Amino acid sequence: AAVLRQYGHLQRGDRLRAAREQRRLSAYYGLIGERAELDPAGPNGGVLSAAMLERLGTCPLSFFFRYVLELKPPEELVFDPARWLDALHFGRLVHYVLYRFVSKCIAGEAELSPGGRDALLEVVEEELARWRRLIPPPNEAAYVVQGQELRRTARRFLQMQQQWNACQRPVYLETGIGMSSEEFEGNELSSPEPVELADALGRTIRVRGQIDRIDQRHDGSFVIMDYKTGSPSKYEVSKAKPFQQGRLIQHALYLAVVSKRLEQCGRAGGDVSSFLYVFPTSRGQGDWIEFGSDLLEALPRQLVLLRTIMARGTFCPTNTDKDCRYCDYRPICGNLTDYSPAFGKSAASDPGIAAFCEIRGINTANQ
Numbered sequence: 001a002a003v004l005r006q007y008g009h010l011q012r013g014d015r016l017r018a019a020r021e022q023r024r025l026s027a028y029y030g031l032i033g034e035r036a037e038l039d040p041a042g043p044n045g046g047v048l049s050a051a052m053l054e055r056l057g058t059c060p061l062s063f064f065f066r067y068v069l070e071l072k073p074p075e076e077l078v079f080d081p082a083r084w085l086d087a088l089h090f091g092r093l094v095h096y097v098l099y100r101f102v103s104k105c106i107a108g109e110a111e112l113s114p115g116g117r118d119a120l121l122e123v124v125e126e127e128l129a130r131w132r133r134l135i136p137p138p139n140e141a142a143y144v145v146q147g148q149e150l151r152r153t154a155r156r157f158l159q160m161q162q163q164w165n166a167c168q169r170p171v172y173l174e175t176g177i178g179m180s181s182e183e184f185e186g187n188e189l190s191s192p193e194p195v196e197l198a199d200a201l202g203r204t205i206r207v208r209g210q211i212d213r214i215d216q217r218h219d220g221s222f223v224i225m226d227y228k229t230g231s232p233s234k235y236e237v238s239k240a241k242p243f244q245q246g247r248l249i250q251h252a253l254y255l256a257v258v259s260k261r262l263e264q265c266g267r268a269g270g271d272v273s274s275f276l277y278v279f280p281t282s283r284g285q286g287d288w289i290e291f292g293s294d295l296l297e298a299l300p301r302q303l304v305l306l307r308t309i310m311a312r313g314t315f316c317p318t319n320t321d322k323d324c325r326y327c328d329y330r331p332i333c334g335n336l337t338d339y340s341p342a343f344g345k346s347a348a349s350d351p352g353i354a355a356f357c358e359i360r361g362i363n364t365a366n367q
C-alpha cells in the first residue's frame with residue numbers, strides 16, 4: 001500500500017484491476033458517460049468514416065482506445081525474409097494499378113477487356129518498379145513472389161471486368177469526399193467537405209470516404225465498386241443481417257454518400273442502384289458481392305444506434321471474443337467478454353447499452 005501511495009500511476013492501475021474484477025459495467029469497462037464533444041451530431045462532432053463506424057459497431061471499447069484515447073500499439077519491426085509488402089501496402093499497390101489502368105481506359109488509351117492486357121501489365125511493371133524504389137524488398141525472391149501475385153490479380157481483374165462491360169462503364173475513380181488526396185486526381189464528385197447524412201431522428205452526422213470506383217449503367221443508374229484484397233468471407237452476410245450486427249456499414253454509407261454527392265453536383269435522376277465489394281486477388285478468387293440500394297432504408301436507424309453509443313459515452317467491450325481475435329488492443333484489454341450477460345440487465349437504464357443490444361440483436365426483454 002505504501003508503494004501504491006507513492007506512485008500514483010500504480011495506484012490508478014491497481015484501482016482499475018480491482019474494479020474490473022467486479023465484473024460490473026462501469027467506467028473501467030469503457031462506460032465513461034455522456035460528453036458533448038463525443039456526440040457526432042453535436043456542434044463539435046467529428047467527421048466519421050466507414051472504418052470508424054465499423055470499429056464502433058464491432059467493439060465500442062476498441063473505438064474508444066483508437067479514436068478517443070488515440071492509443072496506438074507500438075510499431076513492431078518484424079523482419080520477414082519471405083515477404084516484401086505487408087497486406088496494407090500490397091492493397092495500396094493493387095489500388096494504384098487499377099486506378100491508373102482504368103483511368104487510361106476512360107481516356108480511351110486502353111481497352112477495359114482482354115484486349116487491354118498488355119496495357120495493364122505495363123502499368124503493373126511500372127508500379128512494381130516504383131514501389132521497389134520506395135520500399136526495397138528484403139531479397140529478390142520475396143519481390144518476385146509478390147510481383148507474380150500482382151500480375152495474376154491484374155489478369156483476373158480483366159476477366160471479371162468482362163461481365164460488367166455488357167451493362168456498365170466506369171465514370172469516376174478514387175473519389176475523395178471529406179478528404180483531400182495528393183495521390184489521386186479526383187473528379188467532379190470529389191470534395192474536401194464531408195457529406196451530411198441524417199439519422200432516423202433527423203440528427204445530422206458528417207461522413208467522409210474514399211470511393212474506389214463508380215460506374216454508370218446503361219439505364220443511367222450508378223454502381224459503386226470497392227476493391228478488397230482480402231477474402232470475401234467477412235462480407236458474405238445473410239439478407240436478414242446485412243449490417244453484420246454492426247460490423248459492416250461501408251456498403252450502405254457509400255450508397256448514401258454518393259447519392260448525396262450526385263444530387264449536390266446536379267446529377268439528379270441518376271440513382272445509385274448498387275454497391276459491389278470486388279475481390280480480384282488470389283484470396284478473393286475473382287469473387288464479388290452485390291448489395292442493392294434497399295440497404296438505405298435501414299441506414300438511418302443504424303446511424304441513430306451508433307450515434308447513441310458515442311454520445312452516451314458507452315464504449316463497452318464487444319459481447320463475443322470472436323471480435324477480439326485480430327484486435328490490436330488484446331494485450332491491454334484482458335478478457336472482458338465473459339461478463340456479457342450484464343448487457344441485458346443494463347439496457348433498461350443505459351440508452352447506450354440498449355443501442356448496442358439492438359445492434360447485436362441481444363434480447364433485453366425479461367432481463
Ligand code: SF4
Pocket residue numbers: 059061062065317318321323324327328329330333334336337
Ligand atoms: S480485445 Fe476484444 S474487447 Fe478488447 S478492445 Fe479488442 S475487440 Fe474489444
